[in-house]
Amino acid sequence: xxxxxxxxxxxxxxxxxxxxxxxxxxxxxxxxxxxxxxxxxxxxxxxxxxxxxxxxxxxxxxxxxxxxxxxxxxxxxxxxxxxxxxxxxxxxxxxxxxxxxxxxxxxxxxxxxxxxxxxxxxxxxxxxxxxxxxxxxxxxxxxxxxxxxxxxxxxxxxxxxxxxxxxxxxxxxxxxxxxxxxxxxxxxxxxx
Amino acid sequence: xxxxxxxxxxxxxxxxxxxxxxxxxxxxxxxxxxxxxxxxxxxxxxxxxxxxxxxxxxxxxxxxxxxxxxxxxxxxxxxxxxxxxxxxxxxxxxxxxxxxxxxxxxxxxxxxxxxxxxxxxxxxxxxxxxxxxxxxxxxxxxxxxxxxxxxxxxxxxxxxxxxxxxxxxxxxxxxxxxxxxxxxxxxxxxxxxxxxxxxxxxxxxxxxxxxxxxxxxxxxxxxxxxxxxxxxxxxxxxxxxxxxxxxxxxxxxxxxxxxxxxxxxxxxxxxxxxxxxxxxxxxxxxxxxxxxxxxxxxxxxxxxxxxxxxxxxxxxxxxxxxxxxxxxxxxxxxxxxxxxxxxxxxxxxxxxxxxxxxxxxxxxxxxxxxxxxxxxxxxxxxxxxxxxxxxxxxxxxxxxxxxxxxxxxxxxxxxxxxxxxxxxxxxxxxxxxxxxxxxxxxxxxxxxxxxxxxxxxxxxxxxxxxxxxxxxxxxxxxxxxxxxxxxxxxxxxxxxxxxxxxxxxxxxxxxxxxxxxxxxxxxxxxxxxxxxxxxxxxxxxxxxxxxxxxxxxxxxxxxxxxxxxxxxxxxxxxxxxxx
Numbered sequence: 182x183x184x185x186x187x188x189x190x191x192x193x194x195x196x197x198x199x200x201x202x203x204x205x206x207x208x209x210x211x212x213x214x215x216x217x218x219x220x221x222x223x224x225x226x227x228x229x230x231x232x233x234x235x236x237x238x239x240x241x242x243x244x245x246x247x248x249x250x251x252x253x254x255x256x257x258x259x260x261x262x263x264x265x266x267x268x269x270x271x272x273x274x275x276x277x278x279x280x281x282x283x284x285x286x287x288x289x290x291x292x293x294x295x296x297x298x299x300x301x302x303x304x305x306x307x308x309x310x311x312x313x314x315x316x317x318x319x320x321x322x323x324x325x326x327x328x329x330x331x332x333x334x335x336x337x338x339x340x341x342x343x344x345x346x347x348x349x350x351x352x353x354x355x356x357x358x359x360x361x362x363x364x365x366x367x368x369x370x371x372x373x
Numbered sequence: 374x375x376x377x378x379x380x381x382x383x384x385x386x387x388x389x390x391x392x393x394x395x396x397x398x399x400x401x402x403x404x405x406x407x408x409x410x411x412x413x414x415x416x417x418x419x420x421x422x423x424x425x426x427x428x429x430x431x432x433x434x435x436x437x438x439x440x441x442x443x444x445x446x447x448x449x450x451x452x453x454x455x456x457x458x459x460x461x462x463x464x465x466x467x468x469x470x471x472x473x474x475x476x477x478x479x480x481x482x483x484x485x486x487x488x489x490x491x492x493x494x495x496x497x498x499x500x501x502x503x504x505x506x507x508x509x510x511x512x513x514x515x516x517x518x519x520x521x522x523x524x525x526x527x528x529x530x531x532x533x534x535x536x537x538x539x540x541x542x543x544x545x546x547x548x549x550x551x552x553x554x555x556x557x558x559x560x561x562x563x564x565x566x567x568x569x570x571x572x573x574x575x576x577x578x579x580x581x582x583x584x585x586x587x588x589x590x591x592x593x594x595x596x597x598x599x600x601x602x603x604x605x606x607x608x609x610x611x612x613x614x615x616x617x618x619x620x621x622x623x624x625x626x627x628x629x630x631x632x633x634x635x636x637x638x639x640x641x642x643x644x645x646x647x648x649x650x651x652x653x654x655x656x657x658x659x660x661x662x663x664x665x666x667x668x669x670x671x672x673x674x675x676x677x678x679x680x681x682x683x684x685x686x687x688x689x690x691x692x693x694x695x696x697x698x699x700x701x702x703x704x705x706x707x708x709x710x711x712x713x714x715x716x717x718x719x720x721x722x723x724x725x726x727x728x729x730x731x732x733x734x735x736x737x738x739x740x741x742x743x744x745x746x747x748x749x750x751x752x753x754x755x756x757x758x759x760x761x762x763x764x765x766x767x768x769x770x771x772x773x774x775x776x777x778x779x780x781x782x783x784x785x786x787x788x789x790x791x792x793x794x795x796x797x798x799x800x801x802x803x804x805x806x807x808x809x810x811x812x813x814x815x816x817x818x819x820x821x822x823x824x825x826x827x828x829x830x831x832x833x834x835x836x837x838x839x840x841x842x843x844x845x846x847x848x849x850x851x852x853x854x855x856x857x858x859x860x861x862x863x864x865x866x867x868x869x870x871x872x873x874x875x876x877x878x879x880x881x882x883x884x885x886x887x888x889x890x891x892x893x894x895x896x897x898x899x900x901x902x903x904x905x906x907x908x909x910x911x912x913x914x915x916x917x918x919x920x921x922x923x924x925x926x927x928x929x930x931x932x933x934x935x936x937x938x939x940x941x942x943x944x945x946x947x948x949x950x951x952x
Contacts, residue, residue, distance in 0.1 A: 314523055334484055334522040338682075340709075342523045349494065 199237045201372050208358075208367040215372050217242075217257065219269070224248075228361045239286035240269030245293070247351075247358055248272050251280040260285040262305045262323055273311070275351050285323070292329065294347055312347045376780075377902060377948045379761035379790070383431060383752070384414060384941040385442030388424035414906040414941040415813040425943055431752035432734045434727040440752055440940060441734060447726045453719045454741040457487060461741050462719055473694060473716040477539040481519035482689060482712035488517040490536045493527070517714050526714060540716060547588075547698040548711055555697075556590055587658055589704070590697040596661025603652045666703055675708075683709050757794045757802060757829065757911065761944060764789040764879060766863065781950040782903060784886040790946055791869060793877040796829040800913045803828050804876075807908040815893075816885035818949075820905050823865050824878040832874040880905070884949045896951070903946045910939040 186192060196216030203209070207223050210231035215221055217237030223229065227248040235242050235250075236257040244250065256278070257269045264287030273293035278284065282297045287305030291297065294312040301315050304323030311329045315321070319333045327333070330342045415421060424442070432441045453462045457478035466475075479488040492513045515533040517526040526532070530549040533542050544555050554562070655662040676684070685706055692715055693706060706712050725735040736748040763780070766789055782788055796802050806825045811817035863869075869877045884903055887896065914933040 316521060332523045340483065340522060340524075343528050344518065344523055344525045 196236070196238070198372075199235075203369050203373065207369060208362050208365050209369050209372065210365050211368045211371060213372075224274075226355075226358055228358055228365065230254075230365065236286070237269060239263075239265045240267055240288075242270045243268065244272045245274040245276060247274055247354055248276045248278070249354065249358065249361070250278045251282075253281045254278050255283040257286040258283050260287075260305050260323070262287060264288070264305050275354050277354065279317070287323070294350060312342065312350070314342060377945065379763075379947065380427065380945040381759045381761065382416075382425035382427055382943045382945070383440065383756075384421070384424050384943070385426060385431065385440055385445060386940060387442060387445035388420070413809045413813060414908075414943070416904045416906055416943040417814050417900075421943075428753050428756070428758055429751075432725065433750050433752045433755040434730060434732055434734055435750055436730045436732045437727060438936060438938060439729075440756070440938075441725075441727055445728055446734065447728045447731075448723045449726065451722045451724050451737060452739055452741060453721055455717055456720050457717045459741045467719075472719050474719060475540045475716070477537055478717045479517055479539065479714035480692075480717060481522060481524050482693065482715055483524045483709060484519060484522040485692075485715075486519050486521035488519055488526075488714055490515050490533070490539060491518045492536070493532065529711060529713065531713075543714070544697065548713065553588060553698045554591075556594060559591065559594060587663055587700065588698045589695065589701045592661050592663055592701060594661075595659060596655060599655050599660040663701060672707065679708065685709055685712055754797045756938065756940075757796050757804065757909075759942070759944065760793045760795070761946065762791050762793075763947075764791040764869075780947070782882075782884045782947045784884050784949055787881055787883045788946075789863060790880045790882065790944075791877050792880055792944070793875055794829055795875040796832050797874075798913065799831050799833070800915060801828055801831045803912045805910040805912075807910075808880075808905055812885075812903070812905055814904075815900065816887055816949075818885040818903055819883040821881045822878070822907075823863060823881060824868050827868050827876055827878065829876045830871075830874055835873075880944075882946060887949055887951050901949045901951060903949055905944045905946065907942050907944055908939065909942055910937060912937040 195214070197218055199215055199217040200220050201215065202220060202222045204223065204225040204227075206225045207227050207229070209223070209229040210233075212231040213229045214232065214234040215237075216234070217239075219237040219239075219241045221235055221237050221242045221244075223244045224246040226246060227244050227250070229235070229244075229250045230252045232252045233250045234253075234255045236255065236259075239257060239259050242257050250256070250272075256272075262285075266286070266288050268288055269286035270284050271288075271290045272278070273291060273295070275294045276291050277296045278291075279297060279299040279301070281299060282301045282303070284291070284297070284303045285305040285307075289303060289306060290308045291303075292309050292311035292313065295309050296314050297303065297309075298315045298319060299317040301317065301319045301321070303309070303315075303321045304325065306324045307321045308326045309315070309321070310327050310331060313327055313330065314332045316332070316334045319337070321327070321333075327339075328341075332340050332342045334340070416425065423444070426442050430443060432446060433439070434441055450464070453464060453467060453472075454460060455462065455474035455476070455478050457474065458476055460474070460476060462474075477490060480486070481488050492515050494513070515536045516531070517533075517539065518524070531543070531546050532550070533539060535542065545552055547553050658664075685708060689709075689712060690706060693712060694716060696704060696706070696713060699705075722737045722739075722741070724733060724737065726733055733748055734750045735746060737744075737746050794804060804827055806822050808820050808822050810821075811819060863879050863881070869879050871877075882903065882905070887901055889896065913936055915936050916933065
């Protein structure tokens with residue numbers, strides 16, 4: 182634990198230390214919170230920002246390649262349903278989970294290249310397709326299946342993204358990760 | 374029930390106060406009052422809603438010394454500007470180019486977010502071939518992309534060559550990428566043709582092109598040209614019924630002929646055409662005839678196949694500007710996939726004038742980026758503001774319970790409210806209040822203003838007060854001591870507390886019981902809100918204006934003029950508990 186707290190937010194209680202399987206090229210901040218009893222896997226070149234919370238109490242957490250998980254996110258939250266499954270949360274490659282988003286546990290799958298917007302809440306068991314865009318503060322009910330290339334905007338309105346910029350977005354994400362690698366000091370050893 | 378925060382609304386004198394005094398229903402007891410000299414203002418009258426404003430909405434005319442409200446004020450437009458690029462549009466451009474931005478500012482037709490011009494990178498043609506050293510594409514295309522809902526103009530098939538002046542480029546492209554001629558280009562073509570081949574060539578060309586693309590603009594232009602030609606010369610060879618003697622009244626030649634009949638004689642112009650012509654309607658597409666295509670089966674089958682959410686909503690259709698590139702009426706967008714980007718509507722900066730004396734009351738700066746005002750005479754700097762809070766006095770059984778804002782009022786139990794009047798001007802004010810003993814309406818509550826007349830000190834500087842504080846400290850202490858003694862006693866005729874530029878007084882209210890008798894209607898919306906109409910009269914001494922500066926001797930240096938202002942206001946105190 183760090184010596185002196187500077188934050189005015191209440192202190193987060195630390196839970197059990199989970200077993201982890203990190204790739205060698207990931208960037209994980211020192212103040213990221215990994216708790217739980219199941220395995221947490223983070224694949225190559227992904228970035229975990231400070232104060233991201235990964236909770237594997239309700240199942241495993243698997244994060245794909247070149248993902249970015251921002252601050253104050255909560256992956257693996259036990260929602261009202263409280264489902265405990267083998268795989269709690271799966272993030273595909275190139276997924277971005279923005280600040281303060283929360284993804285509930287229970288076989289929740291986020292497809293490749295999707296962006297979960299700021300403050301979004303994804304219910305347990307939801308399946309988000311590939312290259313989807315969830316605009317800020319969207320709420321996905323539990324069990325919902327979102328097809329590929331969907332944009333969810335406004336109050337749950339949906340439309341199909343036809344820009345065809347999936348490859349460009351992936352390239353942009355790779356460049357962003359290069360920059361983040363230099364900005365966030367990585368301490369994977371703390372969690373292993 | 375929604376909790377009610379106390380509010381103060383002021384009535385502007387522009388409304389007809391005589392009609393507001395009469396209550397709407399006959400069962401209310403105030404109807405028995407008859408017509409007082411000043412009819413009690415009834416805040417429940419249907420018209421009262423439109424004349425009541427919070428203090429922040431009201432302006433003040435210094436010449437008339439009267440309150441002005443948004444309803445009675447005269448507005449003049451100072452500048453037009455686009456809210457997106459903040460570009461000032463001269464008013465002369467408005468007539469020619471319309472009231473929308475003609476640069477590159479567009480709204481997404483789906484989600485009304487701002488559209489940004491982005492270049493579309495063309496993917497490399499074949500990754501196996503060697504790319505040249507300078508791999509930059511010389512010809513990049515641009516499109517409009519919404520950053521919120523990810524809509525792109527490529528969805529309707531529109532791409533641009535240049536990143537600026539999108540409005541002009543958009544006028545030349547139809548949905549799907551096909552180009553169209555704008556009005557200017559059409560005129561130029563017509564001129565060229567008339568130079569080369571004469572009138573007949575122009576007619577032939579318009580006939581030929583009429584069949585292909587008869588969009589809204591072309592049809593209008595053709596029709597206008599045709600009607601103009603008809604008005605000028607209705608006796609063209611291809612007239613039908615002219616021999617039957619149909620009178621065409623609007624044709625100038627026929628008008629002159631009729632006038633000549635009356636004036637008669639030598640004035641008749643021998644050169645005037647004796648044969649009367651009749652106007653006819655357009656026959657061909659070149660003259661502007663649009664044959665209606667009433668077969669909408671393809672549209673209907675498309676509607677069958679598509680989702681309800683794929684169709685454009687009424688707001689989306691209404692916000693689309695008229696599409697000059699499509700057919701009139703038949704070409705209106707029905708589906709989300711045919712909505713075009715919407716140019717931003719221009720906004721205005723307005724200056725406000727008093728309707729009576731034409732004095733400028735509010736004038737913003739002409740520069741669009743600054744939000745300041747050159748002149749701003751708001752009522753808040755001339756009339757005292759009233760703030761209300763509940764006063765909990767300890768009853769005979771112990772200390773007072775803390776007041777919760779928005780708490781419901783108990784019927785038939787007396788409550789006390791503290792009204793604080795704050796004086797904004799630099800002179801001391803004398804305030805006289807008048808409130809009817811019973812509030813108007815079906816359920817009258819009893820109202821007593823404990824101190825209806827008091828003075829408020831001038832709004833002097835804080836520094837002046839601090840300097841005088843040393844002198845007044847002893848007197849203040851004695852005053853406060855007296856205040857603490859009477860803190861728990863509400864006395865009639867005495868104010869509650871006084872400060873530098875404010876005074877607070879107590880109002881005692883006994884809310885009415887909302888019990889409905891047999892035969893009475895159900896409680897209407899907001900009928901349980903306790904509202905007190907109050908007549909406020911303020912008197913102050915103001916320095917006379919510079920007009921009399923050069924008057925004769927025997928005058929004081931500063932001529933003080935007594936001024937007074939009176940208005941009705943409504944204090945909303947809270948909701949009464951039902952049942």
